[in-house]
Amino acid sequence: MEPIYLSHSVVLVWLFFLGLCPNCGEPLTLGAQYCWKCGTRANGHQIPQTSPEASPSAIFTETEYVIEKKALAPTSTFEIKEGTGNLVAIAKREVVPLGSAYILETAQGVRIGELRGEVALIPNRPFLEIRDAQSRPLAIIMMRVGKKPGAGFFSIGVTTWMIAKPSGEELAEINWAKGGHEWTIKSPDGTTIGEGKWKWLEIPHDTFSVRILSPAIDPYFVLASVWANPAAISR
Numbered sequence: 001m002e003p004i005y006l007s008h009s010v011v012l013v014w015l016f017f018l019g020l021c022p023n024c025g026e027p028l029t030l031g032a033q034y035c036w037k038c039g040t041r042a043n044g045h046q047i048p049q050t051s052p053e054a055s056p057s058a059i060f061t062e063t064e065y066v067i068e069k070k071a072l073a074p075t076s077t078f079e080i081k082e083g084t085g086n087l088v089a090i091a092k093r094e095v096v097p098l099g100s101a102y103i104l105e106t107a108q109g110v111r112i113g114e115l116r117g118e119v120a121l122i123p124n125r126p127f128l129e130i131r132d133a134q135s136r137p138l139a140i141i142m143m144r145v146g147k148k149p150g151a152g153f154f155s156i157g158v159t160t161w162m163i164a165k166p167s168g169e170e171l172a173e174i175n176w177a178k179g180g181h182e183w184t185i186k187s188p189d190g191t192t193i194g195e196g197k198w199k200w201l202e203i204p205h206d207t208f209s210v211r212i213l214s215p216a217i218d219p220y221f222v223l224a225s226v227w228a229n230p231a232a233i234s235r
Helices: 008-018 219-224
Strands: 064-069 077-082 087-094 100-106 111-117 126-132 137-146 158-164 170-177 182-186 192-199 207-212
Touching: 126 219, 137 219, 192 219, 207 219
Parallel strands: none
Antiparallel strands: 064 077, 064 207, 077 087, 087 100, 100 111, 111 126, 126 137, 137 158, 158 170, 170 182, 182 192, 192 207
């Protein structure tokens, strides 16, 4: 029997439908455009590497930020400014089949990261993925539901919001207050890392203020809490 040889393009299509990276074979998450492990596009084309200066860690170095939703923009667009008013990044909404996605770019249009949210709030599963410029997950924000120690079988579960590594290791806890219009982020030892405020009645656009109070986690993760706000998930 003659051996069957498949063309390179046929192999790529086959791997795509299997949900595997066409370069390294790593499983791809639903809707992923890039492999989180090697940075290859789902269609098999390698994406260019960005310079370290274009990473979120290099861009977000201040302690106070204001995030404003631009009025009259064709899609949801947010400007991320330092407390002094200097524009440092822009988040533009992408049209995706499920959930929501935002691409983060510098003021000069250089891609630095992305945020991808689920279509619904499902306990103990990632609600928002915080990714780098190559679409590789850096951290996740999730809603956890559990019982207090010693609570009875029929007791109501306790809901908490966590910032964690993609592996699930907890980095910080988000505490929402006043209907989600104010929140604080604390490390596992109780240290306040950051805090935010949603000025939801401001006209003509929504405005969020974020303060970084501790370098315990990447400021990028603290800023991402704006897009995980349970009171504003319909943006």
